Amino acid sequence: MMKMSAIEHGAIGIITAAIIIALCWWVKRDAAKYRTLIALTTAATFVLIVLGAFVRLSDAGLGCPDWPGCYGNLTPHFSVEHILAAEAVQPGGPVSMAKAWKEMVHRYWAMIVGAMIASIMFAAWRNRREWRQSPWLPTVLAAAVIFQAALGAWTVTLLLKPAIVTSHLLGGISILALLGGLLFKQPGASKWADAIIAENSLRMLGWFSLAVLLGQIILGGWVSTNYAALACIDLPLCNGELIPKMDFANAFHVIRPLGFGPDGALLTVDALTAIHWTHRVGAMIVLLVVGTFAWWLMQVESAKKAACMLMAMLAAQVALGISNVWFSLPLAVAVGHNGLAAMLFVWLLVINLRMAKSSH
DSSP states (O other): OOOOOOOHHHHHHHHHHHHHHHHHHHHTTTTHHHHHHHHHHHHHHHHHHHHHHHHHHHHHSSSSSEEEESSTTTSSGHHHHHHHHHHHHSTTOOOOOOHHHHHHHHHHHHHHOOOOOEEEHHHHHHHHHTTTSSSSHHHHHHHHHHHHHHHHHHHHHHSSOOHHHHHHHHHHHHHHHHHHHHHHHHHHHHGSSSOOOHHHHHHHHHHHHHHHHHHHHHHHHHHHHOOTTTSSSSSBBBBBBOOOOOOHHHHTTOSTTTTBOOOSSSHHEEEEEEHHHHHHHHHHHHHHHHHHHHHHHTGGGGGHHHHHHHHHHHHHHHHHHHHHTTTOOOHHHHHHHHHHHHHHHHHHHHHHHHHHHTOO
């Protein structure tokens, strides 16, 4: 596989540095601009997660089978011969011009988000005394981005190994959550940062709901990365049975290649069914736990709007999940299901932070 030249690597470095310098110059010592930068970065990170889902669900994760370039070039435009040759060998396979561009746009956007987070870190260190804020959360964010970039590279070089791809998804959700927490801490963030006065039992249920939702997101990532979204083709039954034949041992064996079991044999339909069915059970648990939390939260006067939004997002997420099965995984619906999961997680995190604020 061709490698990018030193000039092309340098171009990436120069562009990244230019973005960081420009943003740091724009923020300077203005706390309001710093807050705006965090908000913009949070939105850009959400777009990146949706783009990642779009790439994965479009089967474009190997559209450029090297990293960080595309057949050793900055853009697919300069790799037309290689891409067409790969497509000729395997028509309809993972490589095509359209898939290459999808993958590279995702990488370009990731570079921009990484530069924005680096700018947040530098601004936080520069103004730590004036703003009286610890710069360590932005530093953790920057470190998380570096690790996330490594996961992105391994996703390609290890040929979409499910454990790596799922970890990459989880990393994106984690970065989004950290940005949401950092934005929440900024003075004058919004009325949504106001404290919610709640009893200890409700606060405990809130954190438990967040943990349950995180587990379901991981399960959803495992379904997506193993291409098990249509292993059950009907609802509420699974292939006509309440409890179908399943192979849990191979389904949830973590260290294995895509499409294969730990013994090197092809992953069976029973294993894919087990992955899908478990995610369905998880969805019912999330609906029960998060729905109960939202219901009790509605009884708190200062949290009614937040609780109603949480309930609406939960209902929409369930509807999208059902639509994925009923309509055989339309791309827009599947991407929306991934994006709304991220929004739901961050919103539930913000609610928990607002309740925690009242206990101080």
